[in-house]
Amino acid sequence: MERDDPILEVEDLVVRYGHRTVLDGVSFTVRRGEVLVILGGSGSGKTTLLRTLVGLIRPHSGRIVLMGEDVTTLSGARRRELRTRMGMCFQGSALLGSLTVADNVALPLREHTDLEESTIGIMTGIKLNLVGLAGFGDYLPSQLSGGMKKRAGIARATVMDPEIIFYDEPSAGLDPIVAAGIDRLIRKMQQAFGLTSVVVTHEMESVRLIADRVCMLHGGRVVGVGTLDELERLEHPWVRRFLSRQPDDEPGTDPDFLRSLTGAG
Amino acid sequence: MTRLAGAVGRWTLDLLQAGLRVSSLMVDTLAAVAATPFRGRSARGRAAVESFAEFGSRSLPIVGMISLLVGVIIALQSSYTLERWGAQRFIATLVAVSALREMAPLMTAILITGRSGSAITAEIGTMQVNEEIDALEVMGIDPIRYLVVPRFVAMVLAVPAVTVVSMFIMVAGGLFTSVWVVGVPGGVYLDQTVQSLVARDLVIGLTKSVFFGVAICWVGVYRGFQVRGGAGEVGRATTSSVVTSIFLVILIDLVFTVFFYFV
Ligand SMILES: Nc1ncnc2c1ncn2[C@@H]1O[C@H](COP(=O)(O)OP(=O)(O)OP(=O)(O)O)[C@@H](O)[C@H]1O
Numbered sequence A: 001m002e003r004d005d006p007i008l009e010v011e012d013l014v015v016r017y018g019h020r021t022v023l024d025g026v027s028f029t030v031r032r033g034e035v036l037v038i039l040g041g042s043g044s045g046k047t048t049l050l051r052t053l054v055g056l057i058r059p060h061s062g063r064i065v066l067m068g069e070d071v072t073t074l075s076g077a078r079r080r081e082l083r084t085r086m087g088m089c090f091q092g093s094a095l096l097g098s099l100t101v102a103d104n105v106a107l108p109l110r111e112h113t114d115l116e117e118s119t120i121g122i123m124t125g126i127k128l129n130l131v132g133l134a135g136f137g138d139y140l141p142s143q144l145s146g147g148m149k150k151r152a153g154i155a156r157a158t159v160m161d162p163e164i165i166f167y168d169e170p171s172a173g174l175d176p177i178v179a180a181g182i183d184r185l186i187r188k189m190q191q192a193f194g195l196t197s198v199v200v201t202h203e204m205e206s207v208r209l210i211a212d213r214v215c216m217l218h219g220g221r222v223v224g225v226g227t228l229d230e231l232e233r234l235e236h237p238w239v240r241r242f243l244s245r246q247p248d249d250e251p252g253t254d255p256d257f258l259r260s261l262t263g264a265g
Numbered sequence B: 001m002t003r004l005a006g007a008v009g010r011w012t013l014d015l016l017q018a019g020l021r022v023s024s025l026m027v028d029t030l031a032a033v034a035a036t037p038f039r040g041r042s043a044r045g046r047a048a049v050e051s052f053a054e055f056g057s058r059s060l061p062i063v064g065m066i067s068l069l070v071g072v073i074i075a076l077q078s079s080y081t082l083e084r085w086g087a088q089r090f091i092a093t094l095v096a097v098s099a100l101r102e103m104a105p106l107m108t109a110i111l112i113t114g115r116s117g118s119a120i121t122a123e124i125g126t127m128q129v130n131e132e133i134d135a136l137e138v139m140g141i142d143p144i145r146y147l148v149v150p151r152f153v154a155m156v157l158a159v160p161a162v163t164v165v166s167m168f169i170m171v172a173g174g175l176f177t178s179v180w181v182v183g184v185p186g187g188v189y190l191d192q193t194v195q196s197l198v199a200r201d202l203v204i205g206l207t208k209s210v211f212f213g214v215a216i217c218w219v220g221v222y223r224g225f226q227v228r229g230g231a232g233e234v235g236r237a238t239t240s241s242v243v244t245s246i247f248l249v250i251l252i253d254l255v256f257t258v259f260f261y262f263v
């Protein structure tokens, strides 16, 4: 398998909620085996992009070719088959609340394979061990901390040995040590299994740690793709501000705005 | 006036649209039931059995209690009318026929709606809010097959099963009342019950209850999948699920009663 051939191609993607256009002509590619980080401000449409890529949102227009299949037109059995070859970690983990952690992780195996229960048990155990949750298999998701839930989500998303995995803010809201642990886990998954990863985040710390390439999203468009070094050399003002953590021009000092408040003018 | 017409028009359109979506959910469910009659590997058969036990056991105590009371009420009510002609032994007939044809299926359906129809909406609504449904989709697991089919099968079996229990208890309630309050001997009462019942009554009662089960499950599931937003929405959906479902149950009951009146 060649490392540089694209596993995911996104072309001119437009996504709308009602009349509001959230993504407006997004294009990029993900190469097999790399970790691509999607960076963008809060509300810039990162979650929307990820949900569209996995086929949960139907785009208004554009093409998404994932592992050679067009996600936007695929349906039925073919789509289900494609979905067994990919994984997704949701921003809020999305573990099934009625199942134990082990059952959650085992679910894709039980639904998609004819493996013996004993084999499933072993495979589940291995994945839980890998994410550092050995011994927590019998816990219910409600008995886990946020970081543990995220790791359980990663175990579930990787249990079918997918070719590509999508993470939505895997380390947001976690303490720095746990967050670093998750970053390392993402790296480990990529190095050990050659797993292609698409990671949405806005933590610059983790970007430095995990990203092969970065795709920056702003105003519904891609404003830059490349390694972090390449992006840091870009002239784009928003990219500069984002990467160096400078605030926007201070709001509220605009004279027009002040006038509109006082009703004068 | 035009505003009113507009509102009515929109309301009708919404209703039609909802009807369409419910029908497509029905078609999907039936297709899934037909396609995977418990194919062993996913252990969905076990899930159906568990749901059945849950729906049944959760409602049995309250159904038993209410059925007994309703039996007593029908007996007293009929006694009041019948004693003018000295025909109290026909209390048995009235109790048996109303219990089997109307009251047992109706009461059971309403109670199961409150107990389990609401729970179905709450469960699925919560899963919707927590993105669990999306997670199933992304794992390539069909939420209809995984969540709806077992509940559907369980509900369609549980409502008639509990209804049968309710029928017995209602007749028993009538028996106690006529023996201890009205003074009709138990033997006479039972004789009269057996004589006045025909298989048709049981069949009508059970057929109804199957349809009630279908309605309760579909309303519960549909309202659950409709939930968008947060936990508050789950509460609202649950309330509306119970109200819609009770309304539908009574509507179906009416249709059946009218139908069997003429047939
Ligand atoms: N279901 C929806 N209906 C309508 N608008 C939506 C919906 N979901 C998201 N949006 C809008 O789309 C925009 C992008 O949302 P999205 O959740 O994709 O942002 P994000 O980049 O993931 O933000 P964050 O970093 O805070 O998670 C937001 O402005 C939001 O208001």
Ligand SMILES: [Mg+2]
Binding pocket: A046, A047, A048, A091, A168, A169
């Ligand atoms: Mg997001």
